Amino acid sequence: MSESPLQPAGLPFLKGHGTQNDFVILPDPDGRLVIGPEAVAVLCDRRAGIGGDGLLRVVRAAADPVSAPLADRAEWFMDYRNSDGSIAEMCGNGLRVFARYLVHAGLAKPGPLAVATRAGVLQVRIAEDAADGTPGDITVDMGVARLPGPDGIEVTVGNRHWPARNVNMGNPHAVAFVDDLDHAGDLLAAPLTSPDGAYPEGVNVEFVVDRGPRHVAMRVHERGSGETRSCGTGACAVAVATARRDGADPAVTGESVSYVVDLPGGRLVIAEHPDGRVEMTGPAVIVGSGVLEPDWLAALPR
Ligand SMILES: N[C@@H](CCC[C@H](N)C(=O)O)C(=O)O
Numbered sequence: 001m002s003e004s005p006l007q008p009a010g011l012p013f014l015k016g017h018g019t020q021n022d023f024v025i026l027p028d029p030d031g032r033l034v035i036g037p038e039a040v041a042v043l044c045d046r047r048a049g050i051g052g053d054g055l056l057r058v059v060r061a062a063a064d065p066v067s068a069p070l071a072d073r074a075e076w077f078m079d080y081r082n083s084d085g086s087i088a089e090m091c092g093n094g095l096r097v098f099a100r101y102l103v104h105a106g107l108a109k110p111g112p113l114a115v116a117t118r119a120g121v122l123q124v125r126i127a128e129d130a131a132d133g134t135p136g137d138i139t140v141d142m143g144v145a146r147l148p149g150p151d152g153i154e155v156t157v158g159n160r161h162w163p164a165r166n167v168n169m170g171n172p173h174a175v176a177f178v179d180d181l182d183h184a185g186d187l188l189a190a191p192l193t194s195p196d197g198a199y200p201e202g203v204n205v206e207f208v209v210d211r212g213p214r215h216v217a218m219r220v221h222e223r224g225s226g227e228t229r230s231c232g233t234g235a236c237a238v239a240v241a242t243a244r245r246d247g248a249d250p251a252v253t254g255e256s257v258s259y260v261v262d263l264p265g266g267r268l269v270i271a272e273h274p275d276g277r278v279e280m281t282g283p284a285v286i287v288g289s290g291v292l293e294p295d296w297l298a299a300l301p302r
Contacts (some may be wrong), residue, residue, distance in 0.1 A: 018093030019230035020265025031063030037085025038301035082224025090170035092232020119170030173237035229265030239270035
């Protein structure tokens with residue numbers, strides 16, 4: 001990682017999570033940090049670094065060439081990276097944590113907030129904290145889910161195979177309904193998907209079981225991060241795939257449909273509306289903050 005000028009006192013960071021999908025947060029309002037994939041991987045390493053499923057760089061939209069075209073619609077750009085250093089279009093839990101950070105840092109207030117992402121400008125609503133200080137939930141308008149071809153997607157773990165639904169929430173997902181979440185195995189390796197070439201840029205794979213009416217539970221293997229305890233875009237993909245399986249399509253019925261999605265790290269509520277918009281509501285927590293040591297920073301891969 002390089003910065004110009006380098007801060008002799010070290011680099012501030014924070015740590016946060018959304019339903020235990022956890023992130024290293026690097027405030028970089030003026031867009032001075034250049035963070036390569038290897039440096040991201042070290043920062044996200046749970047032994048050699050701070051540890052996280054991903055990294056959120058907080059930069060003014062106008063200060064980054066990727067987001068500058070969106071700067072008239074959003075002040076801040078969420079520059080999200082997976083823990084292996086790869087770039088993803090969107091991160092739903094990350095966006096809630098990003099919004100929580102802005103409020104925590106006094107850079108935004110509870111209420112509506114527009115945030116630039118690689119999937120475009122997304123609208124966030126930050127609820128006021130409760131009277132007892134419990135942080136309010138955060139709702140993200142995740143945009144419209146796309147259910148593109150190809151049909152006939154199959155997910156394989158060991159000797160088990162399931163048909164899967166292809167859902168794009170800005171990033172790609174393959175959603176498989178299973179009898180038992182344990183059938184997904186240890187998920188230390190990425191599940192196989194077929195046909196070959198269906199996901200040239202990789203895919204997030206969700207395994208889903210029913211828990212009750214409009215209530216499911218899931219596990220996820222994330223592209224670039226491995227199994228995580230939660231995935232916001234994944235929960236949205238699961239809710240949309242489950243609604244279609246259940247014969248519910250708000251665009252047809254004219255009525256919103258809402259699912260409770262339980263993940264190993266907590267609960268998200270996902271609503272799909274007649275205009276196709278998918279909204280995700282859940283918590284976001286800032287865990288702590290610190291300073292990256294200058295010597296350690298200097299030794300990071302460039
Ligand atoms: N955990 C995220 C998704 C992060 C990106 C994903 N791994 C990808 O590569 O598409 C979420 O909460 O949505």
